[in-house]
Each structure stands twice: as structure tokens, then as C-alpha cells.
Amino acid sequence: MRYKTGYKEQRRKELLHISGQIAKKNGFAATGIDAFMKASGVTSGAFYSHFSSKNDLFKALLENELQNSIQMWQDNPFEDAEQWIEFELNRYLSLSHVERPAYGCVLPALASEVARSDLQLKQTYQAELMRGQQIFKHHLGSEEKAWAVLCQLIGAIIMARSIADENLKQTILTSSKALILSCLETVA
Amino acid sequence: MRYKTGYKEQRRKELLHISGQIAKKNGFAATGIDAFMKASGVTSGAFYSHFSSKNDLFKALLENELQNSIQMWQDNPFEDAEQWIEFELNRYLSLSHVERPAYGCVLPALASEVARSDLQLKQTYQAELMRGQQIFKHHLGSEEKAWAVLCQLIGAIIMARSIADENLKQTILTSSKALILSCLETVA
DNA sequence: GTCTATAGGCTGATAGAC
DNA sequence: GTCTATCAGCCTATAGAC
Numbered sequence: 001m002r003y004k005t006g007y008k009e010q011r012r013k014e015l016l017h018i019s020g021q022i023a024k025k026n027g028f029a030a031t032g033i034d035a036f037m038k039a040s041g042v043t044s045g046a047f048y049s050h051f052s053s054k055n056d057l058f059k060a061l062l063e064n065e066l067q068n069s070i071q072m073w074q075d076n077p078f079e080d081a082e083q084w085i086e087f088e089l090n091r092y093l094s095l096s097h098v099e100r101p102a103y104g105c106v107l108p109a110l111a112s113e114v115a116r117s118d119l120q121l122k123q124t125y126q127a128e129l130m131r132g133q134q135i136f137k138h139h140l141g142s143e144e145k146a147w148a149v150l151c152q153l154i155g156a157i158i159m160a161r162s163i164a165d166e167n168l169k170q171t172i173l174t175s176s177k178a179l180i181l182s183c184l185e186t187v188a
Numbered sequence: 189m190r191y192k193t194g195y196k197e198q199r200r201k202e203l204l205h206i207s208g209q210i211a212k213k214n215g216f217a218a219t220g221i222d223a224f225m226k227a228s229g230v231t232s233g234a235f236y237s238h239f240s241s242k243n244d245l246f247k248a249l250l251e252n253e254l255q256n257s258i259q260m261w262q263d264n265p266f267e268d269a270e271q272w273i274e275f276e277l278n279r280y281l282s283l284s285h286v287e288r289p290a291y292g293c294v295l296p297a298l299a300s301e302v303a304r305s306d307l308q309l310k311q312t313y314q315a316e317l318m319r320g321q322q323i324f325k326h327h328l329g330s331e332e333k334a335w336a337v338l339c340q341l342i343g344a345i346i347m348a349r350s351i352a353d354e355n356l357k358q359t360i361l362t363s364s365k366a367l368i369l370s371c372l373e374t375v376a
Numbered sequence: 377g378t379c380t381a382t383a384g385g386c387t388g389a390t391a392g393a394c
Numbered sequence: 395g396t397c398t399a400t401c402a403g404c405c406t407a408t409a410g411a412c
Contacts, residue, residue: 007395008395011395026304027217027300027301027304029215029217029218030217030304032386032387032388033387033388033389034386034387034388042395042396042397043396043397043398044387044388044389045389045390045391045395045396045397045398045399046395046396046397047388047389048388048389048390049395049396050395053388053389054387054388054389101303108300109300111300111346111347111349111350112215112296112297112299112300112301112346112349112350113215113300114350115289115346115349115350116214116215116218119352122350122351122352123352125350125351125352126350126351126352126353126356129350129351143359143363144359144362144363144366144367145363145367146363147347147359147360147363147364148340148344148363148364148366148367149367150343150347151340151343151344151346151347151360151363151364152336152339152340152343152364152367153343154343154346154347155338155339155340155341155342155343155344155346156336156339156343158299158300158303158339158342158343158346159299159335159338159339159342161299161300161303162299162300162302162303162310162313162314162317163310163313163314163317164307164310164311164313164314165314168314171331171332171335172335172339174332175331175332175333175334175335175336175339176335176336176339176340178332178336179332179333179336179337179340179371182371183367183370183371195377196377199377220404220405220406221405221406221407222404222405222406230377230378230379231378231379231380232406232407233377233378233379233380233381233407233408233409234377234378234379235406235407236407236408237377237378238377241406241407242405242406242407
């Protein structure tokens with residue numbers, strides 16, 4: 001029984017990982033259960049032995065993805081405030097992040113769908129998000145700056161993704177980075 | 189014939205107006221043609237005498253909504269840079285804007301769906317968006333600041349809309365406003 | 377221009393064989 | 395746990411009456 005439980009949990013993590021990539025790329029609501037499962041090599045019938053409903057998948061997938069993003073922020077190798085944020089801006093505000101949503105942060109990809117979901121899901125989402133915000137607070141020095149910088153990051157990625165011209169995408173990323181840096185300098 | 193054309197154009201504008209509100213609130217892809225038309229008091233059969241497809245509606249609706257947002261930025265009564273941006277921040281970064289997406293700016297509501305649409309639609313969207321950005325540039329003094337502030341605005345609204353706690357929503361809005369103001373002061 | 381009716385496809389979810 | 399088969403509902407789009 002222990003053995004079976006371990007297998008199931010591992011399988012569930014695989015399903016969350018693959019489904020997360022597809023949801024970030026194509027949207028969660030826009031993707032059918034069939035498509036999620038096909039990408040994992042199983043049929044839609046198997047889905048319900050892992051999740052009770054599509055909304056249940058959304059909740060689990062969001063938690064998993066948020067934990068991934070938080071992990072990346074924690075793995076930033078710098079402790080010095082200036083270096084930490086510089087590293088994070090370069091990683092987050094990159095053209096590669098804009099063009100490969102499947103492998104990027106969940107926030108710019110699915111925040112709009114969270115905004116239209118029920119209160120219970122928002123509460124789960126908020127709890128995880130606040131853990132991420134605490135990391136930014138630790139390095140930026142204030143609660144407010146942490147929120148504002150997070151907003152700038154996701155706003156820039158969403159904006160750049162909705163733009164057609166490649167050069168303009170880069171301008172938007174560079175402009176956002178410059179604004180954050182110029183603001184943080186005022187207290188350095 | 190002139191008469192009939194005028195009627196049809198007016199009707200089309202009404203359809204765009206109502207459909208825009210619903211799309212901003214519930215999402216465009218998530219809403220069926222039937223629901224869009226029912227809100228306007230007609231059936232889905234009538235839809236195709238105004239638009240050639242659902243995607244055609246999306247394009248027209250985006251243009252219309254972007255023009256509305258641009259109009260509001262143009263109608264800002266202040267010319268002085270500091271007053272102009274102060275007015276815009278208070279209007280845009282308000283709890284009422286967060287909680288009533290149907291009557292708010294199209295950018296935070298539908299940018300994620302634009303990000304997943306085809307190149308042609310992104311080009312139309314980009315062209316209108318650049319007109320809006322020019323207004324911000326005129327008052328903020330630089331291309332880059334205009335983009336960065338726009339990113340901050342839409343990021344803050346999206347973030348606040350995905351949060352459960354009312355107080356935290358307000359904290360996010362206030363933090364974003366503070367970041368923008370502190371950044372613009374450095375060159376004032 | 378709008379209506380009703382309908383085609384054809386996709387969706388979330390369930391039942392039963394293995 | 396996964397499969398196939400299936401249901402009931404919704405979707406976009408079209409056809410024909412008025």
C-alpha cells in the first residue's frame with residue numbers, strides 16, 4: 001500500500017508538471033482535460049483517479065507552479081540586495097521568458113484566470129503568493145516595494161507577450177528594468 | 189441605403205459596447221456568442237450579420253475598448269506633468285477599478301488573451317496601444333517611462349484582482365502608486 | 377436584420393471491462 | 395490505475411422563414 005501510494009503521488013506530480021506547462025502556454029480554461037492527459041500519455045478517463053474535477057486540477061497546478069517560482073527566487077545565489085535584484089530582473093525580464101511561457105513563471109501566465117475564479121481558489125493562491133512576496137521583501141527592505149516590483153515584473157511580461165514587434169518587446173522589458181532600478185536607487 | 193447603413197453601424201457599436209463589458213468581466217474565450225448576443229437582446233443567429241466570426245468580434249472589440257481607454261487618458265483635465273500623472277494614478281489604481289472590470293480598462297482584463305492570439309491581431313492591438321503610450325510619453329517625458337508606467341498599472345490591477353483579501357488589494361494599489369511617484373520624482 | 381432550427385464538433389464527467 | 399465507450403451539454407457556424 002505504501003508502494004502504491006508513493007507511485008500515485010509521483011504520477012500526480014508528473015501530471016501537474018506537464019499540465020502546468022500547457023496551461024501556462026495555452027491557458028487553463030482553454031485547454032480540455034483530454035489535451036492535458038494526452039500530453040502526459042494517458043486518456044481522459046484516467047484523469048479522475050488523480051483529481052476530482054478540472055477545478056481541482058487548477059488549484060493543485062497553481063500551488064505547484066507557485067512553489068516552482070518561489071523556489072527559483074530562493075535559489076538566487078546573491079545575498080547582497082543590489083546584486084540579488086539585478087540577477088532577478090535579468091532573469092525575469094528576458095526575451096526568452098516572454099517567448100517561452102510554458103517554462104516561465106505562472107504569475108503572468110495565469111493571474112488573469114485566477115482573477116476570474118472563486119474566492120476559495122484566490123485564498124489558496126494568495127497564501128502562496130505572500131510567501132514569494134516575503135522573499136522580495138527580505139531583499140528590498142519593505143513590504144510595499146516587494147508588491148510594487150512584483151506588479152512591475154508581471155505587468156511587463158504580459159505587456160511584452162501581447163506585442164507583435166520583437167524590438168518593442170525588448171524596449172518594454174528594458175524600460176521596466178530601468179524603472180525598478182531607478183526607484184530602488186533612491187534609498188540605496 | 190444610407191439610412192440602413194447608419195443603423196447597422198450604430199447597432200454594431202452597441203454590440204461592441206455590451207460585448208466589451210462582458211468580455212472584460214468573464215473573459216472573451218470563456219464567453220459564447222450566444223451569451224454575448226443575449227446580453228444585447230438578440231439571438232446568436234443575428235450575430236453573423238454584424239461580424240464574420242468570433243475572432244472578428246474580438247478584433248473589433250479590442251480596438252473599440254482601446255479607443256475608450258485612450259479617450260479617458262486624453263480627457264484627463266491636467267496639463268502639468270505632476271498633476272496629470274497624479275490624477276491618472278488615482279483613477280486607474282482604485283479599488284473600484286479592481287472590482288468592476290466590466291467598466292474598467294481593457295488592458296488588464298484582456299491582455300493575456302491577446303498574448304495567446306495570432307500575429308495579425310497583435311499587430312492591430314499594438315498599433316492602438318502605441319497611441320495610448322504616446323499620451324503617457326507626452327506627460328512623462330520619455331518613451332521608456334511611458335512603457336514602464338503602463339506595465340506597472342496593468343500589473344497592479346491584475347495582481348489585485350487575483351487576491352482574496354480586500355486590505356491586501358489596497359496595499360498593492362498603494363504600493364504601485366508609491367513606486368511610480370518615487371521614480372518620477374528623481375527627475376522632477 | 378432577426379428569428380428558429382440544426383448541423384457537427386468539442387467539453388466535463390461517469391460506467392464498466394481489464 | 396488505465397482503458398474504451400458513452401452521455402448530456404455547450405460551442406461556432408450555417409440555412410431558410412419572415
